Amino acid sequence: MLHSRVLHYIDEVARYGSIRAAGARLHVAPSAINRQILLLEEELGEPLFERLPRGMRPTPAGEVLLAHVRRTLQEYREAVTEIRDLQSLPSGEVVIATMTGLASSIVSTATVNFHARHPEVRISIRALSTHEILRAVADSEADLGLGFNVPSSPQLELCWQMDTRLGAVIAPAHPLARLESIPLAQCAAYPLIFADRSMVIHGIIADTFAEAGLKVEPAFHTNSIETMKRLAAAGEAIAFLSRFDMAEDHHNGTLAFRPVRDRAFSNNILSLVRREKHGPGPAALLFAEEIIQTLESVAHPPL
Structure with a gap:
């Protein structure tokens, strides 16, 4: 009902080369189809079809209009499909195994955004070590795994990966915060958090x-990313983390990230993985897309 029936008339006449065949296909009287085409030709001031002894063939003007008609009908079908998809929104539970720093930054941000669009889906976030993430996904205890330096496994399929080099994480008021990048030797002059x-x-x-x-x-020494961030935010101590560990803190203005200028830290690979066989359901796949979108926004922030 959204589009005039004449669009279907034109499409079917061009497809079958006959008003009679189009009428039979659409269950419409041929005279009604012919009348609509004549009215449209009068409006446009151009014939749309050549009336041949054995059928009808689009004129050059008809070909132009036909291309428009078919694009419009295709876009309409796509819109109908999307609307019907809304009637079968994903539900159930998605379990993601990740690390504490990522749980409080990347995963929490993605979860809030995802839940706003898919409130019927429950998200369970489990903070685990690297090897526990690998085991949880491989053993089907988690649908997705997000972690640093997760070992490769034939049981896992890689969804997204990036080398996320460590840098200096400091309070915004730290004396070194005025620098765009920091020499490693200058970090040594301040309390360090390892x-x-x-x-x-x-x-x-x-x-x-x-x-x-x-x-x-x-x-300071700690095995808690959250503790590292709180110690850094509280004074002049410096932690060494990736941008992804403190994405939410950077967004809130409680911490700053500065690359180390003269000495590159070795690889620190962040990966999003899922089971290779009998993979996650539609809800988990949608949530994986949300996680990737959040990761990309941190990796490539808008200027």
């Missing part, structure tokens, strides 16, 4: 300082 030895990033951070010839004694 991940403890149970975390993969401990080795990344410690090795980088050692390779630079800087002997440092961290003021």
Whole structure:
């Protein structure tokens, strides 16, 4: 009902080359179809079809109009499909296994946005270690896994991946916050917050300082990303995390991220994974898209 029936008349006449065949196809009297085409030709001031002894063929003007008609009908069918999809919104539960820093930043942001559009879907967020994330997804205890340096596995399918280099995470009022990037040696002049030895990033951070010839004694050790961020926000201490660990804090203005200028930290690969076989259902796939969109917005912030 949204579009005039004449669009269907033109399409069918062109497709079958005959008003009679189009009428039979549409269950409309041929005289009614012919009358509508004549009225449209009068309005446009151009013939749309050549009346041949054995049928009808679009004129050049008819071809132009026919292309418009078919685009319009296709767009209408797509709109109808989307509307019908709304009647079967995803429901159920999606379980994502992730790390504490990502749970409070990337995953929480994606969850809020996703829930606004899909309130029937329950999201369960489980904070786990790297190897626990791998096991949870492989054993079907979680639909999705988001973590740093997750080992590859034939049981997992990679949805998204990026090398997310560590940088200095500091309070906005920190003396080094005025710099766009910070030399590693200047960091050594302030209290340092290191991940403890149970975390993969401990080795990344410690090795980088050692390779630079800087002997440092961290003021704080912790296995909690949240504790690192709170310590950094409270004074002049410096933590070393990725942008993705503190995306929400950066958005709220409670922390700043600065790349380290003269010494690159080694790879810190962030991956979103799912089960390779018997993968997640529609709700989990939609949530994965939301996670990826959030990750991309952090990786490539608008100017």
